[in-house]
């Protein structure tokens with residue numbers, strides 16, 4: 348995992364639920380991650396999938412990812428190239444799913460300092476998000492969470508713990 | 514410094530003196546619940562590359578979501594699960610007809626005070642009614658728990674909800690929790706451990722306590738708990754045979770929020786479409802036309818729920834414009850209800866009896882709704898599209914409210930039934 352990333356921002360509001368991130372109707376019909384990416388945020392922002400670039404960062408208000416526990420709502424964004432999500436707060440199971448799929452997430456109020464299309468920089472080591480409107484701080488990841496992120500997610504992490512070679 | 518329930522359980526499990534909110538701990542859960550989603554989880558488990566689960570006694574698997582199988586796809590999933598259970602030597606497997614996971618797991622002695630239980634279902638917090646620490650997790654996590662026997666958990670902040678007053682007639686735990694969710698909103702307890710306390714909670718049966726902890730998930734709680742007492746011990750006697758150490762929060766523990774309610778004058782409550790926190794007293798929606806009524810689910814499918822409905826419906830008949838679906842939460846409850854004559858009363862009044870399980874709750878079979886239709890249900894969720902059509906409407910209420918409404922064909926006040 349890089350300790351510092353800079354990316355272009357997609358900004359959204361409060362209470363974005365897992366249904367608009369990845370619609371329930373696809374949960375049993377689409378299992379290919381690449382295909383999941385084609386439907387990311389479909390019901391919230393139809394322009395997203397055509398214009399997202401690898402390394403882009405989602406910035407949002409409170410309670411991002413509320414609703415169902417579906418992991419596809421994390422996988423579709425990761426596959427679409429999203430490098431991190433910065434929100435005021437996250438729904439609990441969504442938060443866990445991000446860590447377990449190695450999509451870095453940051454809890455802070457950066458949504459107040461940036462607009463869609465602008466850039467921001469996350470410094471994971473320093474615990475800062477630098478936006479055009481100011482610098483926001485967040486508590487660093489705990490060593491356990493950092494290790495899962497660095498291992499590339501929970502499955503590779505479990506393989507490492509169990510001593511399973513590729 | 515005093516510790517909350519969640520802090521105490523997680524510290525003990527992690528082998529630490531004390532923990533603080535926000536800290537991450539790694540623990541070995543006492544039980545891992547999975548249901549029909551075990552098919553997918555077992556495939557994720559195999560992808561990790563291990564042959565055997567870390568601890569076959571940790572797993573509790575209940576087939577409940579779409580049982581009996583509604584199609585070939587579901588049947589194939591169930592078959593895969595039975596093969597996985599046999600291959601891994603998992604003893605705590607409950608097949609089609611035993612009931613809903615959140616009812617069967619405690620009935621079979623897998624929940625006890627101080628236990629740490631994780632489950633790949635968002636209503637796993639239900640087991641807090643027995644003094645356990647119980648939280649929902651994702652499928653990949655469930656697979657990793659099977660492989661490693663461990664899970665990381667963030668120590669949650671705690672909220673205390675103290676409830677006072679004697680509940681008026683026909684007002685139940687369901688009305689209390691709907692009222693609380695309407696007040697605190699859908700993210701009111703996000704990430705938090707919720708401790709329910711106060712004399713009203715103490716006076717509730719285990720069934721009523723389970724309704725509270727079950728629905729805490731609808732305000733974002735990580736887990737919810739009711740302190741174990743004589744009621745808990747009496748219920749667990751004969752079900753949990755090994756010794757356990759109860760965990761009680763310290764009186765001087767630190768809470769991020771303490772909320773008090775007096776329910777002495779509470780009216781029956783209804784959650785209107787399409788969110789659980791859209792709550793009003795029943796009097797505001799009396800007269801709303803309904804097409805289907807549902808009594809059951811992990812929220813309100815227990816004996817006292819069926820009894821409350823039978824007390825209203827006995828010797829009368831439901832409106833001809835309405836279908837009433839009744840599904841006991843487990844085989845044990847069905848047997849008790851049969852013995853008490855409750856089932857005959859309900860069926861004679863026009864109810865359609867379904868097998869113990871989730872049934873129509875998740876919109877996969879057994880009572881899906883058409884566009885424009887309205888269901889009044891005792892379940893815990895009324896999200897758009899949950900029971901079939903996205904253009905259908907779901908209201909939530911107590912078993913008494915649903916029974917009174919089934920008689921009239923419109924939403925009705927059970928105090929007047």
Ligand code: SF4
Nearest residue numbers: 613810811871874875
């Ligand atoms: S009854 Fe409904 S809410 Fe409860 S476990 Fe089954 S599907 Fe989920």
